[in-house]
Amino acid sequence: MKVHLQENDPSYKIFLYVFYVSAFIMCSITIFGFYAMIQEWSTKGTYVMGEVLVKTEFPAPHFAKLLTWLFFTSIISWYCVSRIGWKRTVTVSKWKLATVQLMLLGLAVITLYETIYNFILLSSQITAGMINGVTPNIDSLTVAYPDPNRPWNLIFATKMFLAAFLISTHAFYLSTRPRKSVQELDA
Numbered sequence: 553m554k555v556h557l558q559e560n561d562p563s564y565k566i567f568l569y570v571f572y573v574s575a576f577i578m579c580s581i582t583i584f585g586f587y588a589m590i591q592e593w594s595t596k597g598t599y600v601m602g603e604v605l606v607k608t609e610f611p612a613p614h615f616a617k618l619l620t621w622l623f624f625t626s627i628i629s630w631y632c633v634s635r636i637g638w639k640r641t642v643t644v645s646k647w648k649l650a651t652v653q654l655m656l657l658g659l660a661v662i663t664l665y666e667t668i669y670n671f672i673l674l675s676s677q678i679t680a681g682m683i684n685g686v687t688p689n690i691d692s693l694t695v696a697y698p699d700p701n702r703p704w705n706l707i708f709a710t711k712m713f714l715a716a717f718l719i720s721t722h723a724f725y726l727s728t729r730p731r732k733s734v735q736e737l738d739a
Contacts, residue, residue: 564636571632574625581605581622598701602708606691623711630719634726641727649727656724663717670695670710677706 588604605619644652673695681688694703 567632567635571629574629577625581618600694600703600705602705606705606707619708619711623715626715627718653727656720659720660724663713663720666713667717670706674706
């Protein structure tokens with residue numbers, strides 16, 4: 553039998569604190585990414601979406617990249633939110649829940665497609681480079697879609713869509729589980 557977290561449980565506070573730390577890290581990385589993107593746009597007139605996050609290692613060289621921290625903290629944050637906020641979803645009406653489920657299913661399908669698409673593009677560019685006798689710098693591979701002036705870094709796109717797929721799939725799974733009534737929560 554699964555025990556749900558209550559606000560006075562010590563584990564509730566752990567999830568809450570981990571969420572706050574993860575949210576701070578995500579916001580810091582996002583602000584840094586936007587700042588770097590604006591700087592690149594103002595100097596070059598173009599930018600590569602997510603490239604600065606792929607190329608910046610933190611806290612030391614040859615350690616984790618900012619993108620890896622963003623990927624990790626987004627998934628950890630979602631898990632903490634799902635553990636902390638479950639009680640608030642019990643009172644959601646059936647029609648609202650059905651609407652949310654359809655949106656989550658659609659988001660899961662779209663992000664699955666985008667993840668597979670980006671993996672295929674990444675693999676294709678690596679293979680094409682190797683066939684031509686050049687070992688490509690994987691961190692610099694881009695796709696000039698949807699706008700050639702604003703290409704996406706493929707490592708960035710792949711990790712972000714994978715995180716979105718994992719989160720939307722988990723949210724869909726949670727939304728389809730049997731729900732407790734308000735009376736059961738108080739007992």
